[in-house]
Structures are given as structure tokens and as C-alpha cells.
Amino acid sequence: xxxxxxxxxxxxxxxxxxxxxxxxxxxxxxxxxxxxxxxxxxxxxxxxxxxxxxxxxxxxxxxxxxxxxxxxxxxxxxxxxxxxxxxxxxxxxxxxxxxxxxxxxxxxxxxxxxxxxxxxxxxxxxxxxxxxxxxxxxxxxxxxxxxxxxxxxxxxxxxxxxxxxxxxxxxxxxxxxxxxxxxxxxxxxxxxxxxxxxxxxxxxxxxxxxxxxxxxxxxxxxxxxxxxxxxxxxxxxxxxxxxxxxxxxxxxxxxxxxxxxxxxxxxxxxxxxxxxxxxxxxxxxxxxxxxxxxxxxxxxxxxxxxxxxxxxxxxxxxxxxxxxxxxxxxxxxxxxxxxxxxxxxxxxxxxxxxxxxxxxxxxxxxxxxxxxxxxxxxxxxxxxxxxxxxxxxxxxxxxxxxxxxxxxxxxxxxxxxxxxxxxxxxxxxxxxxxxxxxxxxx
Numbered sequence: 001x002x003x004x005x006x007x008x009x010x011x012x013x014x015x016x017x018x019x020x021x022x023x024x025x026x027x028x029x030x031x032x033x034x035x036x037x038x039x040x041x042x043x044x045x046x047x048x049x050x051x052x053x054x055x056x057x058x059x060x061x062x063x064x065x066x067x068x069x070x071x072x073x074x075x076x077x078x079x080x081x082x083x084x085x086x087x088x089x090x091x092x093x094x095x096x097x098x099x100x101x102x103x104x105x106x107x108x109x110x111x112x113x114x115x116x117x118x119x120x121x122x123x124x125x126x127x128x129x130x131x132x133x134x135x136x137x138x139x140x141x142x143x144x145x146x147x148x149x150x151x152x153x154x155x156x157x158x159x160x161x162x163x164x165x166x167x168x169x170x171x172x173x174x175x176x177x178x179x180x181x182x183x184x185x186x187x188x189x190x191x192x193x194x195x196x197x198x199x200x201x202x203x204x205x206x207x208x209x210x211x212x213x214x215x216x217x218x219x220x221x222x223x224x225x226x227x228x229x230x231x232x233x234x235x236x237x238x239x240x241x242x243x244x245x246x247x248x249x250x251x252x253x254x255x256x257x258x259x260x261x262x263x264x265x266x267x268x269x270x271x272x273x274x275x276x277x278x279x280x281x282x283x284x285x286x287x288x289x290x291x292x293x294x295x296x297x298x299x300x301x302x303x304x305x306x307x308x309x310x311x312x313x314x315x316x317x318x319x320x321x322x323x324x325x326x327x328x329x330x331x332x333x334x335x336x337x338x339x340x341x342x343x344x345x346x347x348x349x350x351x352x353x354x355x356x357x358x359x360x361x362x363x364x365x366x367x368x369x370x371x372x373x374x375x376x377x378x379x380x381x382x383x384x385x386x387x388x389x390x391x392x393x394x395x396x397x398x399x400x401x402x403x404x405x406x407x408x409x410x411x412x413x414x415x416x417x418x419x420x421x422x423x424x425x426x427x428x429x430x431x432x433x434x435x436x437x438x439x440x441x442x
């Protein structure tokens with residue numbers, strides 16, 4: 001390296017680390033991250049990609065943008081309320097506060113009055129029972145699949161699980177419910193056909209099999225229509241009670257009580273009232289809480305599951321317990337707000353944002369529940385129509401905005417965008433259009 005080589009002007013590592021603005025970032029990011037960023041910027045200057053005189057400022061800028069985790073916040077402009085690829089339900093402000101409070105030491109299994117050990121998550125259990133009075137008891141585990149594994153292991157390991165062929169579902173990423181059940185050591189007893197399963201099919205299986213439980217699954221991500229038949233929970237309850245076999249209803253979407261917006265979506269209260277002994281639901285779908293598996297039902301049955309050795313392996317952590325309690329006891333979570341958004345108000349917001357952008361159209365757009373909930377049910381709303389090529393710029397911008405790409409257009413739906421972020425969305429769209437050119441894709 002000659003004396004005139006500009007790389008000689010690259011600041012030394014110790015000089016950069018002595019910069020107060022750089023060194024103070026260690027409290028937020030950690031020493032190793034600071035050193036990694038310094039090295040990356042120095043290497044960029046050595047390759048001639050950055051003027052050596054700008055290295056110090058570049059390190060400061062990089063650290064200012066750096067986040068502790070790799071997950072990037074995303075503004076959901078798809079119109080899909082429970083978006084699995086975006087982590088399903090966004091937590092309410094109350095739930096976020098509860099998670100922060102629970103992130104340190106917390107009395108998750110301690111009675112502070114007596115100083116003795118208490119039942120884990122008792123406040124969350126009480127909140128679940130208040131929200132679903134039809135349940136005799138409640139148990140929360142770490143996700144919906146874990147709830148199914150715990151239930152089928154405790155009730156039917158080495159025995160049969162009776163299930164309709166029309167309810168043997170596969171969900172995203174190739175996950176099959178039947179594979180999960182068989183992994184517990186239970187044997188599947190398929191009854192009926194894809195489109196028609198009658199009560200007599202279940203009765204026959206109960207009469208001649210070693211049945212651990214009957215499983216009624218809500219086919220949440222598809223519909224079978226036409227020449228169809230199925231046995232209701234009420235019909236099955238009578239047959240399973242006579243046989244002394246538990247009836248388990250896997251509802252999936254997480255409604256605890258009926259919602260007029262979704263008249264065909266099953267809820268836990270109705271299922272239990274109809275005679276289900278155990279209901280399984282997800283916490284991070286229509287319930288609007290953290291990832292969790294919710295088990296509601298008969299007092300003795302829940303106790304059986306809670307004391308099974310597997311329950312320890314799938315138990316919910318203190319952060320999820322805190323978030324779920326706050327979701328149930330606090331203000332309505334974002335999922336509920338977005339699901340019930342007023343179309344006229346959505347149109348007014350969308351037109352206001354479109355006006356701030358300029359030169360764009362507002363078009364009707366139906367949102368969706370998502371997450372396997374209420375398949376095919378439209379949520380009437382509106383969207384800003386942009387050239388399709390704007391989608392990439394929106395997704396990769398700061399902040400990241402995820403639109404829907406459909407029929408040759410990029411659609412920005414504000415249903416799942418907090419009102420306070422409307423101006424942020426408008427600015428993001430303007431930047432995206434500037435970067436790609438705002439002309440037609442035609």
C-alpha cells in the first residue's frame with residue numbers, strides 16, 4: 001500500500017470505537033454487533049465502494065438503522081387480517097405492555113402473599129374462563145398443533161382416533177393434521193367419505209373399535225359444497241356420551257363466542273354447549289392474541305391433560321401467558337378492529353391517502369379473514385391501485401409495506417393499517433412510485 005493510497009485514510013477500529021455515538025450503541029446492540037458493523041464499513045472502504053473520509057459517518061448511520069433482531073416490522077396492506085406469513089395476529093397495545101412487564105422477573109408461579117408456589121398462569125386461565133363460561137376449565141399451551149398433540153396423546157395413544165375422511169385436512173407448508181395425530185402413537189380410524197359422513201359411520205366405529213376419542217375438525221381453509229352430509233357436534237355428543245368416549249372439536253380459528261360477521265365460523269362456547277367435551281383453538285387467529293393453543297372443556301378432562309407428562313414440554317411461556325391475559329381482559333385487539341372495519345370509513349381513509357399521493361385510483365377491494373378462518377367470506381373495502389412494479393419497491397422500502405399483487409396491479413388496502421400510519425403509507429407509496437416511475441404497466 002503506497003503513501004498515496006486512499007485506504008490509508010480509513011479510520012482505525014480503536015478510533016471508531018472511541019466515538020461516543022458509536023460506543024453508546026453498544027448498550028442497545030452489544031459490543032460484537034458494533035465491531036461487526038465497523039468491520040463491514042471498513043471493508044467497504046477498502047474495496048473502494050466508500051470514501052475513507054465518510055467511514056465514521058457511515059458507521060453511525062448503519063448503527064442507527066440496525067435493529068436488535070432480524071425481523072423487520074411490516075405494514076400489512078394486503079387486506080388479509082390474520083396473515084400467517086406476517087405472524088398472524090398483531091398484539092394489542094395492552095398485550096405489548098403486558099409482555100414488557102413480564103419480560104423480567106414475574107410471579108408466573110408464585111403467590112406473593114404466602115410466598116409459596118402457585119398454579120402457573122392462573123390469571124390467564126381465569127381470563128379464558130370468563131371469556132368462555134361454557135368451559136369447565138381451560139389450559140393454554142404453546143400453539144395449536146401442541147394442543148392437538150397433547151389431547152391425542154393423553155386420550156388416545158395406542159388407541160383409535162375416529163375422524164371423518166372429509167376432515168382430514170392439510171394446511172400451509174404441507175402440514176397434515178393426520179400426520180401429527182399419528183405421530184402421537186394413536187391410530188386413525190377413518191369414517192365416511194370425502195363429501196358425506198353420517199352419524200351411523202361414527203356409531204359403527206364406536207361399537208367395534210378401541211376408541212380413545214372422536215375428533216370433529218372444522219375444515220377452516222376450504223369448503224365442500226353440493227352433495228354433502230356431516231354429523232353435528234350435538235349428534236356426535238349423544239353417541240360419544242353413550243360410549244363413554246370424549247368428543248374433541250378442533251375449531252382452529254379461535255372464536256370463543258359467535259361473531260355476526262362470520263355466521264358460519266364455529267366458536268368454542270357453542271361447541272361446548274352442543275356437547276363437545278374438549279375444544280381446541282388457536283390464540284393468534286381470530287382471538288387476536290399471541291401464538292398459543294387453547295384447550296377448553298370438561299374439568300376432569302382438562303386436569304387429565306394438564307397432569308400428563310407431555311404438558312410440561314408444550315407449556316406456554318410467561319410472555320405468551322401475559323399477552324393472552326391482556327388480550328382477553330383489555331380493549332378489543334387489532335384483529336377484531338380490522339375484521340369489523342366500517343367500509344365507508346375505509347373508503348374515506350383510502351381516498352384521503354390517495355389524494356396525498358396524487359394521480360392514483362381508488363378501487364373496490366374485498367379483504368379476507370386469513371389464517372384459515374372463514375374461507376371465501378369477503379370483507380368489503382377499498383384499495384389504492386398502483387402499477388404492479390411498485391410492489392417490490394414497497395416491500396423493500398423503509399418501512400416495509402406489503403401490498404396485494406392481483407390481476408396486473410399493486411393494491412394497497414388500509415384495512416389492517418393503523419389510522420396513525422396513513423401518512424407513512426402515503427409517503428412510502430410516493431417513494432415507490434418515484435423509484436419505478438408512475439406510468440401505466442400496460
